[in-house]
Amino acid sequence: MRFDFNDEQAEIKETARQFLAARFRPDKVRELAEAGAYEDALWTEVSELGWPGIAIAEEHGGQGLGMVELVVLCEELGFACAPLPFLANAAAGLVIDGAGSDEQKAEHLPGIASGEARGAVTDEAVALDADGAAAIVVLAADGPRLVAAADAALEPLELIDQTRRYSRLTAGAGEPLPGDADAAADRMVVAVAAELVGIGQRAMEMAVEYAKEREQFGRPIGAYQGVSHACAKMVYDIEEARSLTYAAAWAADAEPESLPLAAAMAKARASEAAWDVCKASIQVHGGIGFTWEHDLHFLLKRARADAQLFGTAAQHKDRVAALAGLG
Amino acid sequence: MDLTLNESEEAFRDEVRSWLEANHPGREPHGDEAAFAFRREWQRQLHEGGWAGISWPQEFGGRGATLIEQAIFSSEMARADAPAPANILGLVMGGPVIMAHGSDEQKERWLEPILSGEEIWCQGFSEPESGSDLASLKTKAVKVDGGWKVTGQKVWTTFAHESKWCMLVARTDSEVAKHKGLSYFICDMEQDGVEVRPLVQITGEAEFNEVFFEEAFVADENLVGGEGNGWMVAITTLMNERAGLGGGAAVAVSRDLGQLIEVVREHGLEDDPEIRTRVADLLIGCEALRLGGMRAMTAQMKTGIPGPEGSLGKWEWATLNQSLTELACDVLGPEGLERGTPWTYRMLRSRANSIEGGTTEVMKNIIAERVLGLPRLR
Numbered sequence: 114m115r116f117d118f119n120d121e122q123a124e125i126k127e128t129a130r131q132f133l134a135a136r137f138r139p140d141k142v143r144e145l146a147e148a149g150a151y152e153d154a155l156w157t158e159v160s161e162l163g164w165p166g167i168a169i170a171e172e173h174g175g176q177g178l179g180m181v182e183l184v185v186l187c188e189e190l191g192f193a194c195a196p197l198p199f200l201a202n203a204a205a206g207l208v209i210d211g212a213g214s215d216e217q218k219a220e221h222l223p224g225i226a227s228g229e230a231r232g233a234v235t236d237e238a239v240a241l242d243a244d245g246a247a248a249i250v251v252l253a254a255d256g257p258r259l260v261a262a263a264d265a266a267l268e269p270l271e272l273i274d275q276t277r278r279y280s281r282l283t284a285g286a287g288e289p290l291p292g293d294a295d296a297a298a299d300r301m302v303v304a305v306a307a308e309l310v311g312i313g314q315r316a317m318e319m320a321v322e323y324a325k326e327r328e329q330f331g332r333p334i335g336a337y338q339g340v341s342h343a344c345a346k347m348v349y350d351i352e353e354a355r356s357l358t359y360a361a362a363w364a365a366d367a368e369p370e371s372l373p374l375a376a377a378m379a380k381a382r383a384s385e386a387a388w389d390v391c392k393a394s395i396q397v398h399g400g401i402g403f404t405w406e407h408d409l410h411f412l413l414k415r416a417r418a419d420a421q422l423f424g425t426a427a428q429h430k431d432r433v434a435a436l437a438g439l440g
Numbered sequence: 441m442d443l444t445l446n447e448s449e450e451a452f453r454d455e456v457r458s459w460l461e462a463n464h465p466g467r468e469p470h471g472d473e474a475a476f477a478f479r480r481e482w483q484r485q486l487h488e489g490g491w492a493g494i495s496w497p498q499e500f501g502g503r504g505a506t507l508i509e510q511a512i513f514s515s516e517m518a519r520a521d522a523p524a525p526a527n528i529l530g531l532v533m534g535g536p537v538i539m540a541h542g543s544d545e546q547k548e549r550w551l552e553p554i555l556s557g558e559e560i561w562c563q564g565f566s567e568p569e570s571g572s573d574l575a576s577l578k579t580k581a582v583k584v585d586g587g588w589k590v591t592g593q594k595v596w597t598t599f600a601h602e603s604k605w606c607m608l609v610a611r612t613d614s615e616v617a618k619h620k621g622l623s624y625f626i627c628d629m630e631q632d633g634v635e636v637r638p639l640v641q642i643t644g645e646a647e648f649n650e651v652f653f654e655e656a657f658v659a660d661e662n663l664v665g666g667e668g669n670g671w672m673v674a675i676t677t678l679m680n681e682r683a684g685l686g687g688g689a690a691v692a693v694s695r696d697l698g699q700l701i702e703v704v705r706e707h708g709l710e711d712d713p714e715i716r717t718r719v720a721d722l723l724i725g726c727e728a729l730r731l732g733g734m735r736a737m738t739a740q741m742k743t744g745i746p747g748p749e750g751s752l753g754k755w756e757w758a759t760l761n762q763s764l765t766e767l768a769c770d771v772l773g774p775e776g777l778e779r780g781t782p783w784t785y786r787m788l789r790s791r792a793n794s795i796e797g798g799t800t801e802v803m804k805n806i807i808a809e810r811v812l813g814l815p816r817l818r
Contacts (some may be wrong), residue, residue, distance in 0.1 A: 114449060114508055116734040181441055321812045336815040338801070339807035345782050348807050349752060355725070357729035363441050378724045407748075430720035431713075437723050438701060439710040 115363035116359070118185070126185045132162070139408045145196040146275040146411055156197060156228060164199065166226025172224035180300055180365035185356060186306040191311025191419075194411050196276045198231055200308060202266050204301040204423075205250045207233025211297025212257050212290040221248050221259070226393050231283075234301070240280045241422065243267050250289060257294040260287030274418035291358055299376035300365050302423045306358040306376075306383035310351065311388035312416045317347040319409060320394035321360035334397070336417075343393050350386035374436045379440035384420035391416045443734065445512070453507050456516040459489055468523050472646065476526060476602055483525035483557035492525060492555045493535065500539055500551050507737050518688030518695060524587060529598065530554035530561030534607055537624075541665035541673050550605070550626070562603040564594040564627070564651060565674065572802050574609075575618045575671060579653060581610035581625065581635070589637045589661040593652050596796075600636045600649035603629045607677065608658070609670045622670030626662045633657065643788045644779075678798070689757045690730035692766065696786075697722055700768050703783075707771050718767050722760060729756045749809040755803040758793035765790045 118126065136155055145152060159165070168183040169175025176182075183203060190199055206225040209217055209232065224230025224247055233246035236253075243249050250256040265285035272279045312345055321344055324335030334340045361375035391413040395402035402409050420426065434440070445453060465482045468475050482750070486492045496502020497509050525531060534601065535554045538546055553559035570577040579592025590610055606627045613621035625736030627634070633656030638646035665673040701719065709715045736749040765787035776783060794800040808814040 114445055114734065114737075116731065116738045117441065119441065253735035263539045321814065324814060332817075333815050335808070336817045338805070338808075338817065341817075342801070342804040343806040344812055345804035348811055349755065352732060352749075352752060352758070353725070355633060356728050356735055359441070360443060360727075360731050363443055367442070368444070372488075378727055381720065382724050382728065427717070430717050430724070433720040433723055434716040437719065439704065439716055439719060 116356075120179070122185055123183060125182055126189060128162075129164075129189035130192070133189055133195055137193040137195045142194050142196060142276065142411060143408065149275055149278070151198060151278070152197055159197060159199065163222045165202050165206070165228040165231075168203070169210060169222055169226040171306025173218060173226055174208075175206075175222070175226040176296050180303060180362040181359070183304055184362040187304045187307035188311035188314070188358075191308035191415070192315045194276055194315065194408075194415055195310065198233070198242035198246070198278070199333075200277075200304060201246070201399040202231045203304055204230070205246075205248065207300045207304070208234065208250045208252070208257055208290065208294055209248075209259070210299070212292035212294035213259070213374075214291050217259060217288075217290065224248075235282050236423070238281070239270065239272075239421075240267065242278050243280050244269070244278050244283065249282065249285070249287075250290070251282065251285075252294070252298065258287040259290055260285040265308040272414075272418060274411075274414040276415050277418070279418075285298060296365075296369060296372060298423070299361075299372050301360045301433055302376045302380045302429075303358060304369045305419050305422050306354065306361065306379040309383035309387035309399070309416060309419050310355050310358050312412050312419065313347070313351045313354065313383075313390040316387075316391045316394040316409065316412045316416075317344070317351055320347065320390075320397040322343055323398055334379065340397055343397060347390045347393060351391050354383040354386035377424075377429040377432040377436065380424060381426045381433060384426040384429075387416040388420055443731075449512060453512045456491075456513055457520075460492070460516055460520040460522060461488065464520055464522060476599075479523055479526035479562075480557050482523055483527055484492055486525055487556050492531060492557070496535060496539070496551075496555070500535070500547065501555050502679075502703065508742055511733070511737060514688035515691040518691035521695065525557060526599075526602070527554055527557045527560050529563055529607075530559070530605075533563060534561040534605070534626075536550045537607065537664065537673060537677050540676055541624075541669075544662075545661065546626075546664065553604075559604040560599055560602045561605045561607065562597050562600045562651075563677070564606045564608040565595055565677075567593060568595050572799055574674070575622065577609060577611065577622070579608070579610045580614075581612050581623060581658065583612075584657075587657055588625065589660070589795045590625070590633070590653045590658055593650065595639065595648075595650050597636075597651045598647060600629065600651050601638065602695075605629065606634075606651070608653075609674050612667055612670075616668075619671045620668060622674070623667050624664045624670040624673040625658045626664060627653075627656060627658045628662075631656055642791065643785055650682070689753065690726055690733055693722075693726045693729065693757065693760050696761075696764055697726055700764060700771075703768055703771050709771055715767075715771065718763070719787045722764050722767070725760045725763075726754065729753060729760060732756065748806050751798070751806040752805040752811075754798060755794075755800050755807075758790075758800055761793050762790045 115251045163176050166175030167178050171177040176195040202225055209221050226234045230247035232248050232252045233243040234241055247262050249260045267280040268283050268285045270279040270281055274365055324340050325333055327334050357379040364375040395409055401407050458559055468478055490503055493502030494505045494513050498504040538550050569575050581588040581590045606629050608625045608627040609622055611621050612623040633654050635652040637650045639648045639650050640646050704710055740746050768783045769787045809816055
């Protein structure tokens with residue numbers, strides 16, 4: 114029994130933290146978000162590091178690592194609030210890998226792994242990063258489909274989260290992905306939970322840093338329990354979400370039979386935790402936290418969007434209740 | 441990352457499990473005295489089986505179990521719904537303090553009767569005016585020939601009426617800063633200067649006591665860790681208490697959650713959306729508590745000392761247990777108001793969970809200061 118990262122995973126985390134801190138400084142995130150654009154050179158750089166293919170099998174051009182490694186990256190991308198089409202590409206890879214035919218895998222996974230022919234994903238409401246993708250995975254109630262970019266009609270959506278591109282798929286029947294997508298969908302859910310953990314961690318660190326330096330009534334505001342206890346609650350929320358998310362990633366790799374419950378728990382908790390921490394962080398910041406000029410709102414809005422992606426907290430809690438034997 | 445038990449850990453779990461199956465003492469009898477005698481007998485059995493001092497080093501008569509084995513043992517005890525041994529405070533706090541700070545003579549004198557349950561221990565820390573601010577305590581110890589005379593009042597003293605020894609923190613110097621003037625004594629409870637009065641709590645029972653010391657005598661050889669070092673010795677006790685609370689907590693909550701789900705089904709509420717959400721929140725919180733314990737243990741295996749994360753676990757456990765028992769009583773409806781039923785008892789008893797062993801507010805302070813590095817107001 115051992116609940117921590119191995120040396121390789123710790124190194125992936127450290128490398129990602131440093132790389133993303135250098136490439137996605139807050140002013141860069143702001144510039145890209147306000148422009149509503151990605152920077153191709155950054156995606157190329159991330160692709161050269163092998164990130165898009167981290168959890169894709171080596172035979173399809175990936176690194177052949179597992180969900181734990183993918184989760185490490187997703188958490189760091191959330192922490193950096195990085196404007197990159199990473200999550201949708203990874204999610205498409207997971208679903209095609211889990212439910213695609215051999216031909217579909219051979220056709221699409223290498224491009225997803227190399228980052229050269231990105232995948233995207235959409236549910237019935239919102240498509241994530243479909244613009245510019247080569248193939249779009251459609252998660253529909255009657256089973257997953259795969260739509261080639263050439264056959265897809267997309268209508269852009271202006272959502273509050275400007276760090277990523279959203280749209281609606283208005284046409285494009287595509288072809289079915291014949292396999293069972295449930296396990297792949299749960300993996301995807303864990304990847305989003307990890308991003309939420311990273312977002313919450315960043316919002317918490319910003320709150321704590323501010324509470325140490327901002328003085329009112331002659332003291333740092335972090336000395337007041339109205340503020341310090343709000344910060345302690347952030348630890349409570351984030352650490353619970355983190356434990357559940359890492360455990361779900363481990364389950365995906367090592368104990369698949371416990372993945373459905375673990376994934377539902379992780380997504381439900383992480384959705385609420387990141388949102389609660391971002392809200393509380395704005396409160397700790399006071400007026401400055403409510404300004405466009407401050408960076409917190411990018412985290413708050415991305416947390417809101419991630420909380421909606423692939424099932425809300427309420428939907429996942431209902432799954433938890435059902436899996437525990439209620440109805 | 442590996443969240444499963446390895447072969448030797450599984451073998452250990454099976455050993456504990458089959459021993460508990462063969463030796464489980466059954467349900468605790470009603471009535472304080474009968475229940476205590478029952479737990480005393482249970483401790484004797486545990487001691488005979490070599491389980492009483494599971495975390496104690498072998499040289500002091502313990503099993504010298506690893507952290508993981510200790511966690512497995514606590515989990516199996518909770519899973520089997522086995523009662524706590526009578527001398528739990530001696531095992532979890534008194535013994536470890538003597539092992540860490542006591543002289544050879546003190547170890548020789550006290551450790552074995554703690555393990556066997558022959559001598560029961562209680563903890564004299566809290567006072568009416570000193571709860572969370574423990575270092576402000578007023579009970580005085582005055583030097584006399586061959587020992588000390590203790591005068592003052594302690595409160596929330598579990599098992600005081602059954603105890604032979606009290607872990608007593610008293611002020612030996614009121615001239616110095618409040619943390620520095622304290623000393624740690626082991627006080628004999630069987631003397632005229634000590635009076636124990638039961639403290640009836642909101643459940644109607646009296647788990648705790650008030651203890652009045654009126655020139656009670658403590659011999660020199662019963663001072664632990666040296667004069668003026670009482671605060672440092674007491675902190676060891678409290679760290680052990682919190683670590684001791686953690687072990688089987690998630691398993692106990694999980695066991696109770698299973699019972700709660702049965703109650704929900706019996707009342708036909710399994711499709712009620714509000715009930716489903718509340719049950720799901722509890723299941724998620726319980727799993728997070730279990731996993732957080734595993735992460736903290738992994739960290740402790742690397743650093744050797746329990747970290748401030750234990751405070752998070754204590755806070756989570758209190759929150760969970762209170763929400764769980766409230767939900768059960770909500771589901772039970774009018775039955776959840778009846779006196780003396782198991783769920784109403786648990787619901788009322790759980791109100792203490794966020795106070796005993798360090799209030800939730802103190803846990804938040806510890807996390808704010810020691811995990812996040814926020815400044816102290818004091």
